[in-house]
Amino acid sequence: MNHRLHIEVVQHRQSRASKDHIISLVHPFLANLTVLTPGVTLRGGDLPESSELKENVEAITFCDVEHPDGTDLLMVDTELLYHVFKLEAFGAATETMTDSNTGEEFVVAEILSLPAQELHGLWESLLFESRLKEDTVHFVETAFEFAEHGVDPNVVGWNRVVLLHGPPGTGKTSLCRALAQKLSVRLAERFPRARLIEINAHGLFSKWFAESGKLVARVFERVRDITADPRLLACVLVDEVESLAHARRAALSGLEPSDSIRAVNALLTELDRLKRCPNVLVLTTSNVTGAIDVAFADRADIKRHVGPPTARAAYEILRGCCAELMLRGCVKTHERVFALSTLKSSSWKSSAAAESSLQLWEVARAAASARLSGRALRRLPFLARALHLSSAPGTVPELRAFVAALQAAFDSHMRDAEDFRADDAGPDSLRGPDSLRGPDSLRGPEVPRGDPFSCGD
Known part of the structure; x- marks a missing residue:
């Protein structure tokens, strides 16, 4: 073998x-x-x-x-x-707490039993140019292997903390959820039960003085209750962790009360306590790398950037969208969308059979040049069908007509993005990437069609 x-x-x-x-x-x-x-x-x-x-x-x-x-x-x-x-069919359970001053209930976390029906197929749908998915799985498997063998963390240091950073819409949170789902399957013999605990970072800061630190401690006390079962794998997800860093930085600058410092310090302390639990993995995301708290970043074993899809990844995403719509009867199945390897082996020669695939590759190249996020890219097929094809009941478009509509949807998306930024009077940091600001940059630099592996990926 x-x-x-x-x-x-x-x-x-x-x-x-x-x-x-x-x-x-x-x-x-x-x-x-x-x-x-x-x-x-x-x-x-x-x-x-x-x-x-x-x-x-x-x-x-x-x-x-x-x-x-x-x-x-x-x-x-x-x-x-x-x-x-078997997949768990029940949705996430909401964990709430009550404000001691007002009696108001608010959500602090959601707990999902794994493997979950709602996350099935998510891993396969995520496409990245690098070995991001593979490396994160191998990192976590090694971390739990060390814990199982009793490796002394004071000698060989690891915290089982993952930090994914990059612009919004690139799949960071989805990858964290998909990773938790994958681990619940791969590590089932060691951990027959698994939970994904999504902590609401914004909800950890109370508007009442001296309450935030206590609130953080109460949330993680609940997490420790869940992780008390050594046969249960607990994946703790803290989305947009930079919100914590902003709070501490503002507090240190005198712009926020010292309660914010106590809250963030409490969070860091609780993360250190979770390190002692051999069945816990902490997954975090950030949209603003420069705002991440240094003390937290130092605790992350692996820090990976997640950027917009490259041309190859964009093509595979759109190709998958086309396949899904064909499977569901929303696009006719007379034609097929070829893999990039097939187009390359034919030297990118134009033919009737490859026409739709080549046109889809052009859309993917343009989307990559414009640094379109994965979220926006996956929305294009819907916009193409809704706004750029016949809406007559029962009308099912041919593949080539649908791909042409995808191109029109992309062009419309870029114009809308330009109009939105033109109306934005905010600071430059909120105006989006430079590649989207000028009309001359909508399609990015020209790249020869002949080789997808030289398109700036």
Whole structure:
């Protein structure tokens, strides 16, 4: 065996079969395949009809963590590692506290049981040019491995704290949630139960003097209650952690009461206490790198920048959107969108079959040059269908018409962004990236079509 491939098998909630029996159904099915493509998910239509496999299995995913390039693996040369699990259908539970001065209840955290139905498929939908996803998984697995072997953290230092930073809309929070979901599957033998605890950082600061520090302590007391079960994996997510840094910086400048300093110091103290819990991972995000508190940044084991999608990533995102709309009957399926490797192998020659794919690549290149966020990029297909195609009931557009509408939606998005910034009288720091400000920069520099690997990625 030259390769190892993790196989994630989602078992139907109503299925009563054991995990071993599920594996005995899945393995012969996969053994009949010649190649396995990491990152691919097989669902109902891909499974044998009227079979015990289809009755018990909802989806089979070939994990891409060890093989991020998606290169096909020969079945005969691959060792399969199975993870069988059911998805939790219940949504997040809200954790509230009561203001002792007003009696008002407010939300301080949301707790989600993992693996969750609402997060299924999120990992596969996230596309990054670097090994960001793979590296974060390997980092966390190593951290828990060290804890399991009793490595002394005073000798070899690690805190199990991840910090993702970058502009808004690039997928930082989504990656944190997807990582928690992935770990709940990969580490299920060690931690049969898992929770994602999303802390509302803004809610940790009370408007009442001397209450914020106490509030922070109460929130993390609840977190420690949850983590008291050593067989439960707790992923604590603090989104937009720079809000804490702003509060402390303002307090040190005399602009805020000293209560803010006590609150932030309490948070740092509580994070240090969580370090003693071998079943806790802290995930944090920040939109403003320069505002991150130095004391907190020093506690992060891994700090990774998450930027806007490159041309290749943008193409794969839009290609995935097209595939989803075809699957749901919103775009006709007569044509297909080719992978970039296929377009490159054909020397980017124009043909009737490749016309839509080449046009989609042009949209992706323009979006990357304009540094469009992943969030905005995924919104383009909706805008294309809503605003730039026929709205007659039952009308299903051809792929080439839909891609042309995508181009129109992108152009419209850029014009709207320019108009929005033109009306903005705020400081330069709020006016967005320079690449979006001038009409001459809407499409960015020209890049030869022939090589996607030289497009400034």
